[in-house]
Amino acid sequence: MSTKTLADFDFETGEVLLLDKPLTWTSFDVVRKVKSALRIGKIGHAGTLDPLATGLLILCTGKKTKEIDLIQAQEKEYTGTFRLGETTPSFDLETAVDLVRPYAHLTDEEVTAATPQFTGLIQQTPPIFSAVKIDGKRAYELARTGQEAEIKPKTVDIKIFELTRIALPEVDFRVVCSKGTYIRSLARDFGTALGCGAHLTRLVRTRIGEYRVEDAFSLEAIEALRPPRPEGDRPARPERPRTAPNRAGLQYFAALQADALAAKEHQAHEAGETPAAAPENPPE
Incomplete structure (x- = not known):
């Protein structure tokens, strides 16, 4: 993890932000989530990651969006x-x-x-x-x-x-x-x-290039920095659940996950245990 904290960033002026993309999220999902959470006006990503890939996704904000082409051209x-x-x-x-x-x-x-x-x-x-x-x-x-x-x-x-x-x-x-x-x-x-x-x-x-996933922030860390909504501003719309694999067209992956969960539940039932809850899908 980077020694620089999220509180040190000036996103509106321009920053290069390293994110560790979660599984099944599209790169656009991440950009939209960060834009909403941090209320950033101008933001984009430097190189798409497939929904079933994880790891380093670089976001550029403000004036740093001019560097997107340079960053995504790197090794x-x-x-x-x-x-x-x-x-x-x-x-x-x-x-x-x-x-x-x-x-x-x-x-x-x-x-x-x-x-x-x-x-x-x-x-x-x-x-x-x-x-x-x-x-x-x-x-x-x-x-x-x-x-x-x-x-x-x-x-x-x-x-x-x-x-x-x-x-x-x-x-x-x-x-x-x-x-x-x-x-x-x-x-x-x-x-x-x-x-x-x-x-x-x-x-x-x-x-x-020289940017590494070890220095990336998680989406949970971004969410924790979400600023309070200004008084009198419109209330936040309620988050609605979605099934990320279906949205991304990942029907086979979703079926594999369902089969794996069913197998765990069966094993837990045979052993007289209560299986852990399935992980929630990423929010809209």
Whole structure:
């Protein structure tokens, strides 16, 4: 955590604020929440994180919004997990598994040997479930309505792609890469190279340039700094609950979470215990 406290920031004049994005929140969800909580007039984020990714999201306020392009152009670092032997249309947990292939024949040496081909300047095709624009529409809008669209490959620079744990079918990794690199696409391409398919099951952005997730604030810390509403101002509208996975189009992830909760409840019932309450969805 940064030694600088939130009370030290002058958001209206301009600040660069590091946030640790929660799971299932879109980057826009976070911007809107911080804007509302701190009553900031001008705010934006420097680099989108997918709903199923967590970690460093950089917000710029006031005059610092002019630095957004410079910040998001910097080198990125990620850690996460691929699951071998299964593919999904979105290359992550947003959509259900559509193909299962054997992976048990692979050795650790064979898995590791597939990594060098994905370093340096490579051609990468973004996922159809992405914000890439096709004829004026976001690719994910077409994908979620079942429409097919062609996305052209682009050149990205992956400086480091290393495996930090191999426990098949799971493989943990660390990636250092350029702006515009899709780790979900790397999961797909890595699985294709191994002949068994793969998809991304966990992703954390740990760094953008010199900015690190260790120095980021949580949304709870932001909420704690919410200023009191001025006397006579209109009352705050009551917060209404929403299901974040559904809002983000994460039906498969929501189903996985429901299955996991049901399994815990069953185990607790068999053991005569009371299961812990499910975590609440992030507020509107």
